[in-house]
Amino acid sequence: MPSRLLATSKKLRAKPNNSHPPVKCPTCKKSGDWFAGKYGPFCSHRCKLVDLGKWFSAEHAISEPLRPEHFEKFANLPPGGHLDKPEG
Numbered sequence: 627m628p629s630r631l632l633a634t635s636k637k638l639r640a641k642p643n644n645s646h647p648p649v650k651c652p653t654c655k656k657s658g659d660w661f662a663g664k665y666g667p668f669c670s671h672r673c674k675l676v677d678l679g680k681w682f683s684a685e686h687a688i689s690e691p692l693r694p695e696h697f698e699k700f701a702n703l704p705p706g707g708h709l710d711k712p713e714g
Protein backbone atom coordinates (compact mmCIF):
# COMPACT_ATOMS: atom_id res chain seq x y z
CA MET A 627 0.00 0.00 0.00
CA PRO A 628 1.42 3.42 -0.91
CA SER A 629 1.44 5.36 2.33
CA ARG A 630 1.25 8.69 0.51
CA LEU A 631 -2.15 7.90 -0.92
CA LEU A 632 -3.39 6.86 2.50
CA ALA A 633 -2.25 10.13 4.01
CA THR A 634 -4.10 12.07 1.33
CA SER A 635 -7.37 10.26 1.82
CA LYS A 636 -7.10 10.70 5.58
CA LYS A 637 -6.69 14.42 5.06
CA LEU A 638 -9.77 14.52 2.85
CA ARG A 639 -11.81 12.61 5.39
CA ALA A 640 -10.76 15.00 8.11
CA LYS A 641 -12.66 17.79 6.37
CA PRO A 642 -16.05 18.45 7.92
CA ASN A 643 -18.65 17.60 5.29
CA ASN A 644 -21.70 18.75 7.18
CA SER A 645 -20.90 22.46 7.01
CA HIS A 646 -19.49 24.68 4.29
CA PRO A 647 -16.63 27.04 4.97
CA PRO A 648 -17.69 30.67 4.85
CA VAL A 649 -17.20 32.25 1.44
CA LYS A 650 -17.17 35.86 0.37
CA CYS A 651 -19.95 37.02 -1.87
CA PRO A 652 -18.19 37.98 -5.14
CA THR A 653 -20.42 41.04 -5.43
CA CYS A 654 -20.69 42.63 -2.00
CA LYS A 655 -17.78 40.79 -0.28
CA LYS A 656 -19.99 39.89 2.65
CA SER A 657 -18.81 36.59 4.04
CA GLY A 658 -21.12 33.81 5.05
CA ASP A 659 -22.28 30.30 4.26
CA TRP A 660 -23.47 31.28 0.79
CA PHE A 661 -22.86 27.91 -0.83
CA ALA A 662 -25.59 26.50 1.36
CA GLY A 663 -28.08 28.88 -0.19
CA LYS A 664 -29.51 28.59 -3.67
CA TYR A 665 -27.61 31.62 -4.95
CA GLY A 666 -24.16 30.37 -3.82
CA PRO A 667 -21.54 31.69 -3.91
CA PHE A 668 -23.62 34.86 -3.91
CA CYS A 669 -25.37 35.99 -0.74
CA SER A 670 -28.56 36.89 -2.56
CA HIS A 671 -30.34 36.80 -5.88
CA ARG A 672 -29.60 40.49 -6.27
CA CYS A 673 -25.84 39.97 -5.93
CA LYS A 674 -25.97 37.18 -8.48
CA LEU A 675 -27.73 39.43 -10.96
CA VAL A 676 -25.29 42.24 -10.32
CA ASP A 677 -22.40 39.91 -11.09
CA LEU A 678 -24.07 38.70 -14.28
CA GLY A 679 -24.53 42.32 -15.27
CA LYS A 680 -20.83 42.95 -14.74
CA TRP A 681 -20.08 40.04 -17.02
CA PHE A 682 -22.18 41.40 -19.82
CA SER A 683 -20.78 44.91 -19.54
CA ALA A 684 -17.24 43.48 -19.56
CA GLU A 685 -18.08 41.64 -22.75
CA HIS A 686 -19.34 44.81 -24.31
CA ALA A 687 -16.17 46.63 -23.30
CA ILE A 688 -14.12 44.21 -25.42
CA SER A 689 -15.80 45.33 -28.62
CA GLU A 690 -13.80 48.43 -29.42
CA PRO A 691 -14.53 50.84 -32.25
CA LEU A 692 -12.96 49.98 -35.57
CA ARG A 693 -9.63 51.61 -36.35
CA PRO A 694 -7.63 51.79 -39.63
CA GLU A 695 -5.20 49.08 -38.44
CA HIS A 696 -8.10 46.66 -38.26
CA PHE A 697 -8.24 46.84 -42.05
CA GLU A 698 -4.52 46.35 -42.62
CA LYS A 699 -4.97 42.64 -43.27
CA PHE A 700 -7.33 43.46 -46.11
CA ALA A 701 -4.96 45.97 -47.74
CA ASN A 702 -3.12 43.30 -49.75
CA LEU A 703 -6.22 41.79 -51.26
CA PRO A 704 -6.65 42.31 -54.99
CA PRO A 705 -9.23 44.91 -55.86
CA GLY A 706 -12.60 43.30 -55.99
CA GLY A 707 -13.81 44.59 -59.33
CA HIS A 708 -16.80 42.33 -59.19
CA LEU A 709 -17.77 43.97 -55.92
CA ASP A 710 -17.37 47.53 -57.09
CA LYS A 711 -19.55 47.25 -60.19
CA PRO A 712 -22.68 49.30 -59.89
CA GLU A 713 -25.82 47.37 -60.41
CA GLY A 714 -27.26 47.33 -63.88
Ligand SMILES: [Zn+2]
Pocket residue numbers: 651652653654655656668669670673
Ligand atom coordinates in the same frame (compact mmCIF):
# COMPACT_ATOMS: atom_id res chain seq x y z
ZN1 LIG B 1 -23.73 39.81 -1.82
